[in-house]
Amino acid sequence: MLYLYAIINRPVTPLPPLRGLAEQAVQCGERGDIAAVYSQYHGAAPRIEVAQLWRHEAVVEALLDRHSVLPVRYGALLADEAALTMLLRERYDRFMAGLARVAGRVEVSVRVLWPATPVVSAPRPAADENGRAYLARRMAEEQAREARLREAHKRADALHAVLDHLAVAHVRQVLPHERVLLSAAYLIPREALDTFRVAIVALGQANPDVRLLCTGPWPAYHFVDGE
Amino acid sequence: MREHLLAERDVTLLDLLDRILDKGVIISGDITISVANVDLIYLGLRLLLTSVDNLEAMRAGGPTLRAASEQPFHALPSEVDQSSALAQRPSSAAQQPHRRACADAAEARDRS
Numbered sequence: 405m406l407y408l409y410a411i412i413n414r415p416v417t418p419l420p421p422l423r424g425l426a427e428q429a430v431q432c433g434e435r436g437d438i439a440a441v442y443s444q445y446h447g448a449a450p451r452i453e454v455a456q457l458w459r460h461e462a463v464v465e466a467l468l469d470r471h472s473v474l475p476v477r478y479g480a481l482l483a484d485e486a487a488l489t490m491l492l493r494e495r496y497d498r499f500m501a502g503l504a505r506v507a508g509r510v511e512v513s514v515r516v517l518w519p520a521t522p523v524v525s526a527p528r529p530a531a532d533e534n535g536r537a538y539l540a541r542r543m544a545e546e547q548a549r550e551a552r553l554r555e556a557h558k559r560a561d562a563l564h565a566v567l568d569h570l571a572v573a574h575v576r577q578v579l580p581h582e583r584v585l586l587s588a589a590y591l592i593p594r595e596a597l598d599t600f601r602v603a604i605v606a607l608g609q610a611n612p613d614v615r616l617l618c619t620g621p622w623p624a625y626h627f628v629d630g631e
Numbered sequence: 632m633r634e635h636l637l638a639e640r641d642v643t644l645l646d647l648l649d650r651i652l653d654k655g656v657i658i659s660g661d662i663t664i665s666v667a668n669v670d671l672i673y674l675g676l677r678l679l680l681t682s683v684d685n686l687e688a689m690r691a692g693g694p695t696l697r698a699a700s701e702q703p704f705h706a707l708p709s710e711v712d713q714s715s716a717l718a719q720r721p722s723s724a725a726q727q728p729h730r731r732a733c734a735d736a737a738e739a740r741d742r743s
Contacts, residue, residue, distance in 0.1 A: 481658075623650075
């Protein structure tokens with residue numbers, strides 16, 4: 405079987421001597437202006453182990469400097485070279501469009517942590533709480549939750565606006581977790597990395613109550629749309 | 632510094648898992664990851680997030696740490712003990728993605 409890492413644009417420059425999963429040599433299968441990067445694979449399906457995940461990622465990143473790269477999700481196996489050829493033929497136009505979209509661009513991850521607020525602590529219901537008091541208490545809890553949500557969106561929008569200005573595309577989630585105000589991925593031109601980093605630091609200095617955690621550059625995982 | 636290393640590694644791993652298991656080109660019919668395994672991984676994600684929270688709590692009462700963000704964006708902080716960093720990562724240098732750094736604005740702020 406073949407284990408697939410990425411789709412890249414041609415011409416393929418000589419690949420560095422990479423070893424993929426199970427120490428197999430990394431190879432290319434080409435068609436027209438694109439190529440699939442893979443290695444031979446035998447045995448049971450790849451397991452989810454951190455070392456294996458990094459191995460996949462290392463192969464993909466080794467391609468980033470010289471190619472446009474569509475990273476393939478971990479765990480993709482094809483039966484043989486014929487299946488690979490069919491994949492490239494059937495999805496040729498989509499892969500070409502995807503490669504054009506990510507050309508010269510990288511992905512940066514941003515997470516913004518903000519202080520956890522204490523759980524809304526409405527007064528404990530009295531033993532003789534009547535219906536009216538109960539409803540008032542529930543309403544107060546709901547209003548507190550809504551206020552928190554409004555505040556989150558307001559803060560997240562302000563932070564996002566600064567970073568989005570430097571990006572050509574983004575995906576983001578506001579409050580995916582009680583402690584995470586914003587979780588976002590930005591697709592930025594490679595040459596804008598330094599500017600982006602400076603913007604992150606400046607945002608942190610201007611917003612002392614939050615922590616910004618930023619990693620990158622990554623292959624454009626969030627911007628390949630499944631292809 | 633050890634806590635700093637741990638957090639950086641955790642956040643980067645969190646971001647890797649978020650991408651490599653859930654995003655990217657899908658080869659339909661050939662996805663081999665079982666649902667049970669993915670569930671385990673996402674349980675792991677929550678634990679990682681918790682460890683970041685814990686780190687912050689420790690830092691609040693601890694010494695100021697060096698700002699990773701003052702280092703090149705795609706390099707390990709030079710102050711980090713490279714040998715121990717590698718010890719916690721995949722075994723072969725060839726496996727190492729060349730970029731692994733967190734720009735942590737909070738730390739930059741602490742130093743200023």
